[in-house]
Amino acid sequence: MKRLALLLAAGALATTTACQQPAFAAEKVVEAPVAARKAxxxxxxxxxxxxxxxxxxxxxxxxxxxxxxxxVSGYHGGTKRQADYKLVSSGVTDHVETVKVTYDPKVVRYDQLLQIFFSVVIDPTLKNRQGPDRGAHYNAELIPVSAEQRRVAASYLAQLKKSGLWDKPIVTSIEPARTFYAAETYHQDFADKNPRHGYIVRWDAPKVAALKRLYPSLYRAEFRRN
Structure with missing residues (x-):
């Protein structure tokens, strides 16, 4: 199942309801534990x-x-030629929708980003889907870009699997870092630019609200635009 198709025309963002998605229950918010291994x-x-x-x-x-x-929103893996939203969202490429995060470890550590990710961003028991979206390009994955990140990610994933916080097995995987391709400009800062978009209201605004509620010391009211 695709997300709402997006087209960029005459310099303005236009949306089309080529796929009317049925209602799904929002992801369950589970407060993941503090990491035993700090980055x-x-x-x-x-x-x-x-x-x-x-x-x-x-x-x-x-x-x-x-x-x-x-x-930065983008596509991980696959080829540069096929790093295109229409192709990726059709499920015919080897890309996965991803976000490349740049951060200051003196303010927020990698293990804290992992805690946020598992608490409010994803349901780690789902394979090749999240929320209303279906397909391998919507899979939830950790993609460390350093040896330290890989060690911390492996430790935290093992910790979560032993926690018993989820009713089903955790299937989120750790994948090797490949090439990251930034997505089209109209995808960048999408939630901030389109706060009334139906998808944002239904699926993404609650995630930001959960971040604020669970991690007030790490929450920033201002949206950090690229």
Missing amino acids: NEGTGLKTAIFAGGCFWGVEAVFSHTKGVTSA
């Missing part, structure tokens, strides 16, 4: 890649997270 990434800005279904919501949550300096 030690030194100083300077770091990047990490997260795949969590529709990139609008992933970007929105991290853009409201203190310490995040940039959150």
